[in-house]
Amino acid sequence: MSARSFISVAVIAAVTAFGTSRPAHGSWTVTILHPSHTTYSLAEAASGVQQAGFVVSEQRAHAALWSGTAESWIDLHPAGATESGASAASGMQQGGSISWGQRWRAALWSGTADSWIDLHPAGATWSDIRAMSDGQQAGIAEVAGVIRASLWSGTADSWVDLHPAGAAWSSVQAMNGGQQAGCVEVAGVTRASLWSGTADSWIDLHPVEAGHSVARATNGTQQAGFVFVNGVYRACLWSGTAASWVDLNPAESGMSEVMAVSGGRQAGFAHVGTVNRASLWSGTADSWIDLHALLPPEYSYSFAHGISSDGDVLRITGYGLNTLTGRDEALLWTHTGAIVLLRGDLNCDGAVNNFDIDPFVLALSDPALYQARYPSCTLHNRDCNGDGVFNNFDIEPFLACLESFGCP
Numbered sequence: 001m002s003a004r005s006f007i008s009v010a011v012i013a014a015v016t017a018f019g020t021s022r023p024a025h026g027s028w029t030v031t032i033l034h035p036s037h038t039t040y041s042l043a044e045a046a047s048g049v050q051q052a053g054f055v056v057s058e059q060r061a062h063a064a065l066w067s068g069t070a071e072s073w074i075d076l077h078p079a080g081a082t083e084s085g086a087s088a089a090s091g092m093q094q095g096g097s098i099s100w101g102q103r104w105r106a107a108l109w110s111g112t113a114d115s116w117i118d119l120h121p122a123g124a125t126w127s128d129i130r131a132m133s134d135g136q137q138a139g140i141a142e143v144a145g146v147i148r149a150s151l152w153s154g155t156a157d158s159w160v161d162l163h164p165a166g167a168a169w170s171s172v173q174a175m176n177g178g179q180q181a182g183c184v185e186v187a188g189v190t191r192a193s194l195w196s197g198t199a200d201s202w203i204d205l206h207p208v209e210a211g212h213s214v215a216r217a218t219n220g221t222q223q224a225g226f227v228f229v230n231g232v233y234r235a236c237l238w239s240g241t242a243a244s245w246v247d248l249n250p251a252e253s254g255m256s257e258v259m260a261v262s263g264g265r266q267a268g269f270a271h272v273g274t275v276n277r278a279s280l281w282s283g284t285a286d287s288w289i290d291l292h293a294l295l296p297p298e299y300s301y302s303f304a305h306g307i308s309s310d311g312d313v314l315r316i317t318g319y320g321l322n323t324l325t326g327r328d329e330a331l332l333w334t335h336t337g338a339i340v341l342l343r344g345d346l347n348c349d350g351a352v353n354n355f356d357i358d359p360f361v362l363a364l365s366d367p368a369l370y371q372a373r374y375p376s377c378t379l380h381n382r383d384c385n386g387d388g389v390f391n392n393f394d395i396e397p398f399l400a401c402l403e404s405f406g407c408p
């Protein structure tokens with residue numbers, strides 16, 4: 001018998017001695033937001049207890065607002081408009097655009113179809129709101145044939161052009177705490193970008209080793225999105241400079257992106273195997289939580305687009321393909337409780353002790369059942385030697401963690 005298998009036997013013997021685990025901290029619920037009479041639906045943005053997006057009904061997009069259930073759906077589509085959609089939310093306001101005939105015009109709502117305000121700048125061909133924060137709105141406006149990163153303060157007249165000189169086009173995707181995040185194209189390369197209210201404030205977040213990069217989210221101090229490096233689209237996190245980027249791509253994923261951030265959490269998707277999986281991170285690649293695994297089996301792919309946090313409650317918006325109905329359906333994932341990143345804490349209750357032995361053995365022997373039983377637990381917790389994978393080489397370090405009630 002090798003030393004390692006002897007330790008496995010020792011762990012299993014210990015499980016027998018110590019019996020059952022305490023319940024894991026944190027719990028998930030998934031809510032289908034799809035209104036039953038619509039063709040498909042997508043929840044883009046989260047703000048507090050509200051979700052904004054759109055539904056398609058009779059082949060027309062309608063901006064939509066939810067408050068946590070499918071039944072709460074409010075149609076934000078103004079009378080007489082051709083199509084509309086919301087992609088941003090802040091406080092009790094929603095941002096997006098409305099088409100009257102062919103051209104889309106940036107628009108702001110306050111919870112009802114009648115409340116819409118036209119933010120379309122004079123002289124623009126089309127415009128769209130993609131982000132909102134602290135009474136301001138950001139997105140794009142096409143002016144003089146160029147798509148330009150744009151900022152508003154609640155009126156069409158307040159439009160500020162953020163377009164950096166020399167760029168082919170530019171776009172704001174997110175804003176928070178006085179920052180705008182997005183991308184610009186220069187010399188055929190899409191470059192993640194950061195602004196603080198003026199075109200002159202433009203900061204290039206594009207890492208030198210990246211082919212392309214896009215920032216899609218900001219919490220005011222960190223920015224997130226993706227970088228294309230070594231042939232893989234990698235979800236990533238910046239802290240204000242190009243060189244600061246942190247790779248969030250899960251080891252088994254060939255493509256991932258962050259779409260939204262709130263507090264220290266990042267929501268987006270990772271392509272694993274052949275499936276796009278809605279995903280959540282807490283600032284590192286090994287903090288990845290597979291939100292797709294929480295869906296009923298009829299959902300064949302899913303994406304997360306928005307996130308809001310309110311104390312210990314996380315709300316994540318997105319959509320997934322329901323293969324029973326053949327349509328994309330708006331989804332809401334809600335997490336209550338803490339997400340604990342602590343090596344050796346296999347049941348994720350915030351402590352490393354004998355109650356982690358049982359889940360450790362389960363994680364080794366039946367990883368799928370472990371994930372189903374502990375859906376808030378990350379690779380970080382079970383990777384006791386910190387080498388980025390979980391396997392038999394984590395047994396000895398785990399036993400060392402147990403001895404000192406925490407990993408050395």
Ligand SMILES: [Ca+2]
Nearest residue numbers: 345347349351
């Ligand atoms: Ca524990």
Ligand SMILES: [Ca+2]
Nearest residue numbers: 383387389390
């Ligand atoms: Ca390991």
